[in-house]
Amino acid sequence: MNDDRMEGNWKQFKGKVKEQWGRLTDDDLDVIAGQRDQLAGKIQERHGVARDEAERQIKDFETRNPDTRWR
Incomplete structure (x- = not known):
């Protein structure tokens, strides 16, 4: 995925990340x-959570938002 599309995708999900x-x-x-x-x-x-808990939360977020793309 090119950087412009990644940036646009991130902006799209920024609000969802802030909600979470x-x-x-x-x-x-x-x-x-x-x-x-x-x-x-x-x-x-x-x-104030451990790394494994943060990773679990991100994985749950990704499950609920399958179009999320990370760098």
Whole structure:
């Protein structure tokens, strides 16, 4: 997938990510920019969960949002 499409896809799902993980700021989401590992780290940081829990939450999110594409 090219970077323009990835960026557009990320913007589309940015709102859904904020709904799921409400403590993430717009700045956090700009830094994450669709990178799955970055998202897991920010979930850990902002929500105080372990890495495996953050990964589980992301996997659940991906199941509910199958069109999500990560870098």
